[in-house]
Each structure stands twice: as C-alpha cells, then as structure tokens.
Amino acid sequence: MTTLLAARNLVAGYLPGIDILQGVSVDGVRGQVRCILGPNGTGKSTLLKVLFGLIPPRAGEIHLAGDLLRGASPHTMGRRGVAYLPQRPSVFPFLSVEVNLRLGTWSYRRMPGRVEDSVQRAFERFPILWEKRRQPAGTLSGGQQRQLEVARSLMTDPGLILVDEPTASIEPRVAAQTYALIKELAVAGKAVLLVDQNIRGALEIADYVYVMRTGALLTEGPRGEFGGDTEALVARWLYASDRTAGQAEGGH
Amino acid sequence: MDIFLAQLLNALLYAAVLFLIAGGLSLIFGVMRIVNLAHGSLYALGAYVMAWGLGRLAGESGSEPVYLIALLPVAAVAVGATGAVVEPILLRPLYARAEEYQLLLTFGLLLILEDAMRYIWGPTPLTASPLWAAFGTLHLMGATYPRYNVVVILLGVLTAVLLWAFVFKTRFGVMLRATSQNRRMAAALGINVGGVYVQAFALGCLMAGLAGAVIVPIQGAVLGMGVDALVLAFVVVVIGGLGSLDGALVGALIVGVVRTVAIQYFPELELAVLYLIAAVVLITRPAGLLGRA
Numbered sequence: 318m319t320t321l322l323a324a325r326n327l328v329a330g331y332l333p334g335i336d337i338l339q340g341v342s343v344d345g346v347r348g349q350v351r352c353i354l355g356p357n358g359t360g361k362s363t364l365l366k367v368l369f370g371l372i373p374p375r376a377g378e379i380h381l382a383g384d385l386l387r388g389a390s391p392h393t394m395g396r397r398g399v400a401y402l403p404q405r406p407s408v409f410p411f412l413s414v415e416v417n418l419r420l421g422t423w424s425y426r427r428m429p430g431r432v433e434d435s436v437q438r439a440f441e442r443f444p445i446l447w448e449k450r451r452q453p454a455g456t457l458s459g460g461q462q463r464q465l466e467v468a469r470s471l472m473t474d475p476g477l478i479l480v481d482e483p484t485a486s487i488e489p490r491v492a493a494q495t496y497a498l499i500k501e502l503a504v505a506g507k508a509v510l511l512v513d514q515n516i517r518g519a520l521e522i523a524d525y526v527y528v529m530r531t532g533a534l535l536t537e538g539p540r541g542e543f544g545g546d547t548e549a550l551v552a553r554w555l556y557a558s559d560r561t562a563g564q565a566e567g568g569h
Numbered sequence: 570m571d572i573f574l575a576q577l578l579n580a581l582l583y584a585a586v587l588f589l590i591a592g593g594l595s596l597i598f599g600v601m602r603i604v605n606l607a608h609g610s611l612y613a614l615g616a617y618v619m620a621w622g623l624g625r626l627a628g629e630s631g632s633e634p635v636y637l638i639a640l641l642p643v644a645a646v647a648v649g650a651t652g653a654v655v656e657p658i659l660l661r662p663l664y665a666r667a668e669e670y671q672l673l674l675t676f677g678l679l680l681i682l683e684d685a686m687r688y689i690w691g692p693t694p695l696t697a698s699p700l701w702a703a704f705g706t707l708h709l710m711g712a713t714y715p716r717y718n719v720v721v722i723l724l725g726v727l728t729a730v731l732l733w734a735f736v737f738k739t740r741f742g743v744m745l746r747a748t749s750q751n752r753r754m755a756a757a758l759g760i761n762v763g764g765v766y767v768q769a770f771a772l773g774c775l776m777a778g779l780a781g782a783v784i785v786p787i788q789g790a791v792l793g794m795g796v797d798a799l800v801l802a803f804v805v806v807v808i809g810g811l812g813s814l815d816g817a818l819v820g821a822l823i824v825g826v827v828r829t830v831a832i833q834y835f836p837e838l839e840l841a842v843l844y845l846i847a848a849v850v851l852i853t854r855p856a857g858l859l860g861r862a
Contacts, residue, residue, distance in 0.1 A: 369757065392759040401757050409750040411861075412743070420747055424759035426740070469758075 321345045321477050321508045322368065322399075327377035329367045336375065337363045339532040345477045345508035350500060352511040352519040355529035361512040362404060364529075365479045368510070369401040370394045382476070396424050400470035404482040408462050408469075410455025414446055417454045417465055421472030439468045460491030467498055477508045484515050496522050571712035576829050582718045584825030585725025586780050590798055591805035592732060592817040593776030599812035600749045600769040602668075603660065606675040609799030610682035611648050611774050615781025616790040617686050618644040620695035623786075632699035637720070641782050648778025649771045656770040661763075679795065687792055694791040701786035721783045728779065729818055736814060745769060749812075807847045810860020819858055 322345030330337040337360040370389040422432045440447040484492035500522040513519035528535045704717035736742040748755045809820025831839040
C-alpha cells in the first residue's frame with residue numbers, strides 16, 4: 318500500500334475572507350477506497366476541487382507521488398495521473414459516446430497506437446458503450462452516462478480517482494452497480510477518494526473513512542474502527558451536539 | 570423570369586454576407602457564451618482595411634480581379650488578429666464576472682473601434698467599386714447580373730462548407746464542441762480551454778472581417794455600417810438560434826429572401842417584417858429554429 322496523494326492542512330474558499338476548508342488533511346492510498354462523509358455544505362466537494370487543481374488552496378500542501386505541487390491546474394493533474402468525476406453529469410451531451418470516450422485520451426492524442434488500444438479496452442470492459450457508440454451521449458440513461466464517465470476517466474490509466482457524489486439522482490439498482498465499479502477500481506490498485514452523502518452505500522465499499530463537518534475533519538479511521546452499526550455511529554458524529562463538534566474542530 | 574433570377578441571386582448574395590457575420594457571432598457565443606457586440610465594428614474594420622488596401626494597391630487607376638484574391642486574406646486576417654488580441658487582454662479578465670460586464674465591454678469596444686476607424690480613415694466613405702466593376706457582368710438565362718456578386722455567393726457557400734468541415738470533421742472541432750458543451754470537463758480532460766477561447770474568438774472575428782471585405786466593393790465602407798449589420802445579424806441568430814451554425818445559415822437564408830421580397834414589393838416595411846419574424850420565432854421557439862434550449 319503506497320500513499321499516492323498526501324494533502325496537508327488545506328485551506329480554501331470561493332469568496333475573499335471566507336474559508337470553506339479550514340485545514341483539512343487527507344491521503345489517497347493505492348488499493349483503497351477512502352470516503353469522505355459529512356452533511357451538505359461542509360466543503361467535501363470543495364476539497365475534491367482543490368485536490369484536482371480547480372480551486373487554488375490558500376494554505377496547505379498537496380504532495381502527489383512524493384512531489385510537492387505548486388499551482389497545479391486540472392490539466393497538469395490529469396497528466397500526472399489524477400482523474401476527477403464531478404457530481405453533475407459530465408458527459409458532452411451532443412457528442413457521440415465514442416467521441417466522448419476518445420476525449421479521455423486527449424493528453425496522449427499524438428500516440429495513435431495507445432489511443433486505439435485504450436479505446437478498444439474500454440469498449441471491451443463496457444459493452445453497452447460499444448453498442449451505443451454512435452449515439453449522442455446525452456441520450457444515454459443516467460447509469461450509462463455514469464459508466465461512460467468512469468470509462469472516460471480511466472482512459473489515462475490514472476493512479477488516483479476523485480469521485481464526487483457518484484449516485485446522486487440515480488436509481489438504486491444503478492447506484493449499486495456504480496459502487497461495485499468504484500470498488501473494482503481500488504481492487505485493481507488505484508487510489509480512490511470518494512465524497513458521498515449516501516452514507517450506507519459509501520461505507521459498504523470504503524476501506525477508510527473521513528468524517529467532515531463545517532470545513533474540518535471531525536474524525537477519521539479505518540472502516541473497521543467504525544464498528545457494526547456504522548450508519549448510526551456516523552450520524553451521531555455528524556449531528557453531535559455543538560459542544561462535541563466544537564472541540565473536534567478546535568473551537569469557533 | 571430574368572427579374573426573378575436576379576432577385577433570387579440578390580437574396581443569396583445577402584444571405585451569404587449575413588451568414589459570414591452571424592456565423593461568426595454564433596460561433597463565439599456557442600463556444601464562449603459571450604454575446605460579442607463589437608462584432609459589428611469588426612465587420613466594418615474588414616471593409617475599411619479592404620477599401621484602404623485596394624486604394625493603396627490600385628491607386629486611382631482601374632482595379633483587377635486578382636486584387637480580391639490578394640486583399641481578402643489580408644483584411645480577414647487583420648480582423649482575426651484584432652480578435653486574438655482583444656480576447657486575452659480585454660475579455661478574459663471578465664469571465665468570472667456577471668454577463669452584464671461582458672456586454673458593456675463588447676459594446677464599449679464597438680464604439681471605440683468605430684471611433685478608431687473615424688480617426689484613421691476620416692468621416693468620408695471609402696469606395697472599392699472599381700473592383701466590383703472589374704469583374705464585369707454575367708449573362709445567364711436572359712438576365713444580366715454582376716459577376717462579382719456571384720463570386721460573393723460562392724465565397725459564402727465555400728466558407729459555410731469549410732466551417733462545417735472544420736467544426737464537425739476535425740480534431741480542433743471536437744475540442745471546440747467539447748469546450749462549448751462542458752468547459753470544466755474539457756479542461757479536466759486536458760484541453761487547453763484558454764487556447765480554444767482565443768482561437769474561437771479570432772475565427773469568429775475573421776469571419777466578420779471577411780464579410781466586411783467582400784461587401785465593400787458592392788456598397789463601400791461607411792461609418793455606421795457596423796451597427797446596421799450587427800442589428801441584422803441579431804435578427805438572423807434570433808431566428809436560427811444563437812450558438813448554432815446551421816441556425817445561422819438557415820436564419821441568413823430566411824432574412825436574405827424576406828428582405829429581397831420586401832424590397833421588391835413593400836420596401837417601406839422591409840425591417841418591420843424582419844423584426845416581426847424574429848418576434849414570432851422568439852415567442853414560439855425561444856431558442857431559435859435550430860437552437861438548443
């Protein structure tokens with residue numbers, strides 16, 4: 318197990334003077350799904366955006382494969398083997414499924430052999446995408462669009478995958494498939510950081526859990542430490558009395 | 570019969586020029602979500618550069634058709650280059666702000682460019698009609714028609730085909746469309762979105778410059794031509810759908826035909842009819858005939 322990503326004491330926000338993240342540290346470890354839980358508006362999605370270079374951190378450090386990153390942009394992160402699956406549907410709706418998939422190979426587009434290779438492998442792994450390869454991606458069902466997004470993000474063979482709310486607004490059966498797919502990625506040796514509101518679904522595949530509240534980590538630990546009735550446990554932490562929360566966050 | 574043919578060609582001529590202007594406007598909006606009000610002045614700039622270049626090249630003496638081939642790229646590229654400078658310096662700092670700022674900026678640019686042209690070339694219109702005359706006339710099916718006008722129609726068709734191939738058949742086109750459909754994801758996949766913006770804006774401006782350059786031998790370069798063209802280009806994109814290239818083509822054809830018919834039969838209502846069509850489209854199909862809601 319190697320730690321691919323180490324983020325330390327990240328501070329970030331959108332508006333001047335307002336920090337959404339108030340010093341968060343997380344790790345991305347190969348072979349593990351690490352999930353970040355917490356109620357709405359705690360900065361979980363912001364954390365992923367900072368890790369992917371979409372928002373510059375105001376303080377803190379991000380180490381990727383041992384290197385300290387400075388001012389990384391999304392496309393440098395992509396080139397360094399980080400993939401990002403945003404919460405909202407991110408397929409290009411009017412481009413065909415195949416073109417969507419091929420856009421995943423953009424960073425090595427001048428290596429046609431490798432491009433064809435990865436496109437073929439993606440179609441083998443996701444036969445439904447091969448079947449619908451000529452359709453505009455916007456005509457796929459929600460679950461198929463998720464498959465396309467995952468397939469596209471795998472085209473660069475990333476080491477670390479940042480997943481934001483993969484099952485929001487998706488029917489339960491498809492959600493189970495999506496979680497299984499994410500678990501597979503970790504089993505195949507990738508590091509996965511998963512942000513989720515669906516506590517039950519996320520915990521089922523998690524190896525390690527971070528619990529966030531109002532911009533800071535409330536608690537963290539291996540999945541096993543959370544005991545049997547994890548959902549109740551996490552819920553208790555999340556909605557714990559302000560006194561407890563205040564201590565954990567270092568006070569307001 | 571001959572009147573009908575001449576009027577049909579007039580409609581196509583008008584549609585060709587309108588497509589060049591509105592196509593550029595639509596391309597810029599489609600990729601960048603910017604309504605470029607300066608587009609009118611960029612069209613006028615193309616006309617002025619063409620007329621000025623022709624004056625330098627041919628002097629007071631006659632003009633040769635070959636000058637068109639020599640000067641058209643110069644005028645179009647000059648306007649495209651203006652766009653390539655304007656986007657990163659003036660527009661880029663405003664992307665994070667509300668849309669109103671972009672409208673204010675491009676409107677200000679419209680006025681500034683017009684004043685700059687007044688300063689450089691003076692208030693007197695420039696003419697390039699010797700070039701138009703140099704092409705002579707064409708006799709077909711009993712009608713006599715200026716050969717230059719046919720050249721403009723063919724140029725319009727050629728540009729439409731090239732643009733279509735460019736957007737739908739090249740890797741750069743995929744990049745344009747991906748950026749237009751989901752800018753953030755395009756960036757996440759490694760597409761240099763900043764570069765796409767400069768190129769799309771410059772290409773749109775280049776089309777405006779080309780439109781100004783081809784029209785100037787027919788009607789001359791006049792201050793105020795930019796605003797007139799901008800208004801009509803908006804009618805075209807409202808009808809066709811802002812951001813859609815097919816829409817710009819269909820809208821230009823509709824406006825071209827309607828305007829030609831109107832001028833023939835009820836000239837005093839020409840603009841009113843166009844606005845009426847635009848209003849009907851806005852009410853029944855707010856995104857335009859071929860636009861995506």
